[in-house]
Amino acid sequence: MNRRSFLKTTAATAVVAGAGSLPAFAADEPLKIGFIYVGPVGDMGWSYQHDQGRKAIEEAYGDKVQTSFIENVPEGPDAERALTQLALEGNKLIFATSFGFMDAVMNVAKKFPDVKFEHATGYKRADNVATYDAKFFQGRAIQGTIGGRMTKTNKIGYIASFPIPEVYQGINAAFLAAKKVNPDIEMKVVWAYTWFDPAKEADAAAALIADGVDVLLQHTDSTAPQAKAQEAGNVITFGQASDMSSFAPMPRVSSTIDNWAPYYVKRAGAMMDGSWASEATWGGIDTGMVEIGEISDAVPAEVKAEALQLKDDIGSGKVHPFTGPLNKQDGSAFLADGEMATDEQLHSMTFYVEGITAEAPK
Amino acid sequence: MIVGGIDIVSLTATLMGASTPVLLAATGELVAEKSGVLNLGVEGMMIMGAVAGFAAAVATGNPVMGFAMGAVAGALMATLFAFLTQKLLSNQVATGLALTLFGLGLSALIGKGYEGVRPPPTAKLDFGPLSDIPVLGRILFSHDWVVYLSLLLVAVVWYVLRSTRAGLILRAVGESHDAAHALGYRVVTVRFAALAFGGALAGLGGAYLSLVRVPQWTEGMTAGAGWIALAIVVFASWRPWRVLLGAYLFGGITALQLQLQAAGYAIPVHILSMAPYLITIIVLVILSAIHRHGVQAAPASLGKSFHASS
Numbered sequence: 006m007n008r009r010s011f012l013k014t015t016a017a018t019a020v021v022a023g024a025g026s027l028p029a030f031a032a033d034e035p036l037k038i039g040f041i042y043v044g045p046v047g048d049m050g051w052s053y054q055h056d057q058g059r060k061a062i063e064e065a066y067g068d069k070v071q072t073s074f075i076e077n078v079p080e081g082p083d084a085e086r087a088l089t090q091l092a093l094e095g096n097k098l099i100f101a102t103s104f105g106f107m108d109a110v111m112n113v114a115k116k117f118p119d120v121k122f123e124h125a126t127g128y129k130r131a132d133n134v135a136t137y138d139a140k141f142f143q144g145r146a147i148q149g150t151i152g153g154r155m156t157k158t159n160k161i162g163y164i165a166s167f168p169i170p171e172v173y174q175g176i177n178a179a180f181l182a183a184k185k186v187n188p189d190i191e192m193k194v195v196w197a198y199t200w201f202d203p204a205k206e207a208d209a210a211a212a213l214i215a216d217g218v219d220v221l222l223q224h225t226d227s228t229a230p231q232a233k234a235q236e237a238g239n240v241i242t243f244g245q246a247s248d249m250s251s252f253a254p255m256p257r258v259s260s261t262i263d264n265w266a267p268y269y270v271k272r273a274g275a276m277m278d279g280s281w282a283s284e285a286t287w288g289g290i291d292t293g294m295v296e297i298g299e300i301s302d303a304v305p306a307e308v309k310a311e312a313l314q315l316k317d318d319i320g321s322g323k324v325h326p327f328t329g330p331l332n333k334q335d336g337s338a339f340l341a342d343g344e345m346a347t348d349e350q351l352h353s354m355t356f357y358v359e360g361i362t363a364e365a366p367k
Numbered sequence: 368m369i370v371g372g373i374d375i376v377s378l379t380a381t382l383m384g385a386s387t388p389v390l391l392a393a394t395g396e397l398v399a400e401k402s403g404v405l406n407l408g409v410e411g412m413m414i415m416g417a418v419a420g421f422a423a424a425v426a427t428g429n430p431v432m433g434f435a436m437g438a439v440a441g442a443l444m445a446t447l448f449a450f451l452t453q454k455l456l457s458n459q460v461a462t463g464l465a466l467t468l469f470g471l472g473l474s475a476l477i478g479k480g481y482e483g484v485r486p487p488p489t490a491k492l493d494f495g496p497l498s499d500i501p502v503l504g505r506i507l508f509s510h511d512w513v514v515y516l517s518l519l520l521v522a523v524v525w526y527v528l529r530s531t532r533a534g535l536i537l538r539a540v541g542e543s544h545d546a547a548h549a550l551g552y553r554v555v556t557v558r559f560a561a562l563a564f565g566g567a568l569a570g571l572g573g574a575y576l577s578l579v580r581v582p583q584w585t586e587g588m589t590a591g592a593g594w595i596a597l598a599i600v601v602f603a604s605w606r607p608w609r610v611l612l613g614a615y616l617f618g619g620i621t622a623l624q625l626q627l628q629a630a631g632y633a634i635p636v637h638i639l640s641m642a643p644y645l646i647t648i649i650v651l652v653i654l655s656a657i658h659r660h661g662v663q664a665a666p667a668s669l670g671k672s673f674h675a676s677s
Contacts, residue, residue, distance in 0.1 A: 044586075044587070045475060045585075045586035045587045047475060047478070047482050047585065047586040048585060048586065049482055049483060049585070077471075077587055162629070168636075193629050193631065194628070195625050195628040195629050196628060196636045196640070197625075198636075198640045199590075201587070201590065202590040202591075203576075203581045203583070203585045203588040203590065204385075204576060204580055204581060204588065204590060204592065205621070207580060207581045208385060208621060208625055211381065211622075211625075212622065212625035212626040212628070212629045213629045215374065215377055215381075215629070216626070216629040216630060218629075227588075228483065228583060228585065229581045229583065229585070229588075232485075232581055232582055232583045233581075235485075236582075251484075252483075362631055363628075363631050364631070364632075364633045364634075364636070366635065366636040366637060
């Protein structure tokens with residue numbers, strides 16, 4: 006904040022304080038909305054999609070809103086600094102768009118009770134902290150179906166990021182769906198311990214491909230695994246978070262797209278009409294928060310039809326990727342016959358399901 | 368040759384490519400630090416090399432042009448750093464950190480139009496029948512020219528620093544710039560040259576990242592490789608061959624731990640993930656402890672500002 010804007014802000018505050026009964030922001034004062042991203046907006050994946058949502062807010066409300074963002078914010082103490090900075094700059098609604106920002110959001114939210122926070126993929130809430138998430142695992146089930154049908158080596162590789170429920174859901178959903186169409190399937194998991202590190206993601210992809218994997222799923226945010234698969238030639242991949250269509254039709258045969266825009270627009274609107282409340286949102290294919298990208302011609306027509314059917318069934322609620330009978334990897338029961346996993350059960354999923362041979366991080 | 372589900376030959380071949388960016392950057396930084404300047408901007412120079420190299424290779428369709436431009440971009444960044452720290456006598460640590468931030472930002476700006484673009488492929492050198500030799504052929508004769516260049520550079524740096532007059536002057540400047548100045552050597556000129564060389568190598572390493580190893584341009588794609596290079600120089604006690612060992616050890620264990628995971632080994636993943644850092648540091652520290660020679664490893668004038676008047 007430079008001196009001039011400081012003076013302006015102080016003056017504005019004084020006016021508001023003097024007027025007493027005026028609303029917190031006058032009609033001609035735009036609503037300031039801030040974002041922090043874990044990667045660069047140019048990752049063409051996760052953070053890129055969140056930034057598309059930010060742009061959608063600007064498009065929907067024009068000069069009634071003013072948005073800003075801080076990219077490449079590491080998960081950890083630095084996130085608190087970034088969030089505090091956004092709050093001090095006068096942002097009234099702040100989106101924190103990665104799981105690891107959770108504690109930072111809670112700490113900063115306590116210090117700024119008048120600022121509303123939205124935390125993506127987390128589970129801690131407060132009066133001024135809402136959470137939102139998308140059921141990415143629904144997309145994983147469709148990827149698993151396509152992968153299980155198309156693999157020749159019966160090995161599916163998964164570049165995992167961090168051992169948190171969201172990632173376990175993805176691995177398990179992909180495995181179960183693939184297993185359903187191909188009982189011989191084997192799941193290979195490599196934990197990269199990063200959301201964004203193109204070189205490491207490329208190495209992980211290379212290691213999996215060297216191990217005989219010909220279907221590659223990634224839970225990391227860059228397009229590096231796509232480039233490695235393209236180099237290998239006979240490996241198929243799926244766009245992660247964003248469509249990654251520049252790698253279509255091969256290796257990228259389909260994608261899961263996180264469409265945050267409608268949610269962001271809705272929440273910004275709620276801020277403006279005063280109806281904002283802390284809540285937990287978990288959208289899926291049904292609400293459009295999870296979209297399935299164009300299935301390319303590299304996929305046989307009948308497999309494509311099967312995948313689209315599954316998409317419709319998940320969307321209508323007829324099929325749930327986690328339906329019993331289902332055991333955990335250690336053999337203990339998870340779901341009884343016909344039972345569908347509840348959101349709570351999924352939110353605390355930190356185990357592999359039965360049939361995955363890899364070792365889960367402890 | 369497969370041991371316990373891991374193909375040792377392909378692992379060795381992989382690690383040489385995977386380690387090359389860090390090796391190049393670390394070799395360059397070693398020369399800069401030997402001249403007595405601590406340049407913490409390696410990450411920034413690397414990423415500028417990555418984006419400039421990528422842009423040049425895409426524009427000309429020639430990866431060699433890409434590597435050349437990557438080196439030039441790195442050298443330009445280093446020259447900027449040299450001007451600030453050697454002419455204007457700014458603080459080296461702060462300037463180096465600023466150089467990294469500047470490089471990350473500027474590269475993101477330049478790279479905007481290059482996301483999702485494919486670079487022209489860098490061909491592997493053709494050694495004819497040599498690459499058909501079992502085991503050794505795959506390990507030694509299956510790489511692109513930059514890998515061999517990086518090894519050659521390590522050897523050249525080692526030889527020049529150890530056995531030539533130029534190397535002696537460079538080391539003299541790094542050990543005691545006042546004494547070197549009193550003897551009539553141009554301290555600032557030597558440091559400009561050493562920094563530019565270091566920057567060129569960092570830029571070359573960055574270009575290798577975006578043109579061969581990943582290969583694509585993504586914002587922030589160096590993701591800390593520059594800092595690894597800096598750490599390796601310190602733990603290698605400023606010795607070129609140990610830098611090579613450190614870089615290959617780090618790259619090798621990184622590749623190995625991912626392959627162990629893919630092969631489904633029941634080793635806790637956390638331990639595997641920290642193994643590259645841990646083992647590289649332990650090995651290099653032990654080596655330094657054994658070969659102590661009773662001298663301080665760091666150049667004595669490292670990080671100190673020099674002005675002819677003092």
